[in-house]
Amino acid sequence: MKGYGHTAATLLFLTGLGILLIAILQALPFGLAPMQVGQAIVAAAPGDTGADNIVTAILLGYRGLDTLGEVTILFVAAAAAGMVLGGASRGGAQAENAGFILHSAAYLLFPFLLVLGAYIVLHGHLTPGGGFQGGAILAAAFFVPVLASPASPFNHRTAMLVEGFAGAAFIMIGLVSLVGSDAFLTPFFGKGEAGALFSAGSLPLLYLAIGLKVGSELAGLMARVSGAEAGA
Amino acid sequence: MSTGAVLYAGAIGLFLIGCYAMVAERHLIRNILGLVLVESGVNLLLVAVGFRENAAAPILKAGQSAGMMVDPLPQALVLTAIVIGFGVLALALALVVRVHQAYGTLDTREVARLMRVEREASGPGAAGPRAGAKS
Numbered sequence: 496m497k498g499y500g501h502t503a504a505t506l507l508f509l510t511g512l513g514i515l516l517i518a519i520l521q522a523l524p525f526g527l528a529p530m531q532v533g534q535a536i537v538a539a540a541p542g543d544t545g546a547d548n549i550v551t552a553i554l555l556g557y558r559g560l561d562t563l564g565e566v567t568i569l570f571v572a573a574a575a576a577g578m579v580l581g582g583a584s585r586g587g588a589q590a591e592n593a594g595f596i597l598h599s600a601a602y603l604l605f606p607f608l609l610v611l612g613a614y615i616v617l618h619g620h621l622t623p624g625g626g627f628q629g630g631a632i633l634a635a636a637f638f639v640p641v642l643a644s645p646a647s648p649f650n651h652r653t654a655m656l657v658e659g660f661a662g663a664a665f666i667m668i669g670l671v672s673l674v675g676s677d678a679f680l681t682p683f684f685g686k687g688e689a690g691a692l693f694s695a696g697s698l699p700l701l702y703l704a705i706g707l708k709v710g711s712e713l714a715g716l717m718a719r720v721s722g723a724e725a726g727a
Numbered sequence: 728m729s730t731g732a733v734l735y736a737g738a739i740g741l742f743l744i745g746c747y748a749m750v751a752e753r754h755l756i757r758n759i760l761g762l763v764l765v766e767s768g769v770n771l772l773l774v775a776v777g778f779r780e781n782a783a784a785p786i787l788k789a790g791q792s793a794g795m796m797v798d799p800l801p802q803a804l805v806l807t808a809i810v811i812g813f814g815v816l817a818l819a820l821a822l823v824v825r826v827h828q829a830y831g832t833l834d835t836r837e838v839a840r841l842m843r844v845e846r847e848a849s850g851p852g853a854a855g856p857r858a859g860a861k862s
Contacts, residue, residue, distance in 0.1 A: 525731025
């Protein structure tokens with residue numbers, strides 16, 4: 496039978512792939528972190544950027560341009576998804592409102608999610624988290640009410656405005672660095688006092704822009720997908 | 728088993744399960760879930776490689792100098808990978824929604840059969856793939 500042959504071939508391939516990967520990982524001892532550059536960054540990052548969170552220092556201080564590219568990829572994916580879904584489902588049958596419990600909880604959670612998201616975005620250079628994580632929480636704050644009552648309109652226009660301005664702000668902050676004959680996206684404002692909210696130069700501003708952009712983008716994307724499903 | 732063996736086995740396992748779902752399953756949503764599993768496996772592997780014994784998270788606490796910390800570079804790369812993975816997932820799901828709107832099924836063979844029927848019905852030289860479909 497053809498189906499069994501296909502499955503057997505797949506399993507054989509996966510077994511071989513697994514053995515290959517195990518063989519490769521044998522040469523990669525666990526817990527020793529063979530890469531040298533990481534330790535160099537850990538040693539240099541506090542002096543270079545003033546950020547307590549070294550991951551943030553890498554993401555915004557050393558690899559700011561990559562992060563701009565990453566945000567651009569997210570924007571392109573969201574734009575493509577919006578283009579694919581289009582306005583195809585407008586006027587379709589809307590899903591029913593969720594029950595009383597989900598409905599009340601969604602609006603009860605809204606302010607708390609906003610505060611948590613804003614906190615995580617603004618403390619991205621001090622504590623775990625940052626613009627992407629906080630942005631996802633902000634998106635959830637705006638998306639959960641849409642789930643609870645699908646009939647409530649999601650304001651795509653405002654989301655797009657916030658997204659556009661946040662993206663422009665990221666690039667503007669990068670351009671400001673050029674004024675002082677630094678490279679694009681070099682942190683400025685000085686390092687400040689380590690551990691303070693206003694420290695690490697322009698990194699918190701960059702994370703704020705990323706948080707707003709990611710939040711509005713994800714919320715708009717999810718609202719679009721759920722709207723398309725309701726109308727399908 | 729040591730922690731490292733468990734983490735590596737988990738990463739390889741996730742990767743292989745995801746590969747299986749992508750290759751052998753016929754349901755489009757399951758294929759996409761396979762892609763997500765492969766991503767998770769690769770991310771787990773990257774973070775696990777950066778681990779150091781008895782090291783702290785790469786976040787400075789007040790009054791602490793940069794001592795023994797896990798490698799922060801894979802963590803930053805994985806953060807990027809997660810975000811891009813989300814973008815890919817969203818786009819794939821949007822395409823799946825459109826496939827379901829156009830063909831009414833998510834079975835890959837069924838979709839392929841319907842596309843073949845459609846191509847033969849339209850004949851050579853006729854208008855290409857039906858644009859917009861009925862939505």
